[in-house]
Amino acid sequence: MGSIFRSADAFNVEKVVCCGITPVPPNRDVLKSALGSTETVAWEYAASTMDSIIQLKAQGVLCYAIEQTEQSILLHQFALQTGERYALVLGNEVDGVDQGVIDACHGTIEVKQFGTKHSLNVAVCGGIVLHELLKTS
Numbered sequence: 291m292g293s294i295f296r297s298a299d300a301f302n303v304e305k306v307v308c309c310g311i312t313p314v315p316p317n318r319d320v321l322k323s324a325l326g327s328t329e330t331v332a333w334e335y336a337a338s339t340m341d342s343i344i345q346l347k348a349q350g351v352l353c354y355a356i357e358q359t360e361q362s363i364l365l366h367q368f369a370l371q372t373g374e375r376y377a378l379v380l381g382n383e384v385d386g387v388d389q390g391v392i393d394a395c396h397g398t399i400e401v402k403q404f405g406t407k408h409s410l411n412v413a414v415c416g417g418i419v420l421h422e423l424l425k426t427s
Contacts (some may be wrong), residue, residue, distance in 0.1 A: 292322060295320070299330050300420075301421070306333040309339040350375065355399070356401070365399055368423070376423075378420075
């Protein structure tokens with residue numbers, strides 16, 4: 291989670307929402323890898339990812355799960371629309387994004403992979419997605 295905070299800081303993300311069992315500051319392990327970015331990136335905790343998605347959508351935020359689905363858009367084919375606000379939902383390290391959350395989102399974005407595991411560490415995945423989406427904006 292600390293690495294996600296560091297990526298969020300590097301790409302000037304507005305806010306990180308930590309949901310469910312996600313560790314939050316002042317968790318020692320989060321602070322150790324965050325290297326101070328928990329102080330520069332706004333964050334909040336929400337018990338329910340679904341409730342967060344519903345709230346964000348009510349505020350006009352476009353919500354996209356980062357997950358492999360039959361309808362997912364490949365990351366390199368997805369373009370941010372000027373004037374829109376986005377929320378990216380990163381899943382659990384083992385289980386990914388809950389299907390109900392996927393269904394509640396506007397869509398899914400997939401990081402194309404070529405190996406046999408078809409799985410990335412969530413912090414690595416988050417960094418890749420942020421870099422790709424923001425490199426042309």
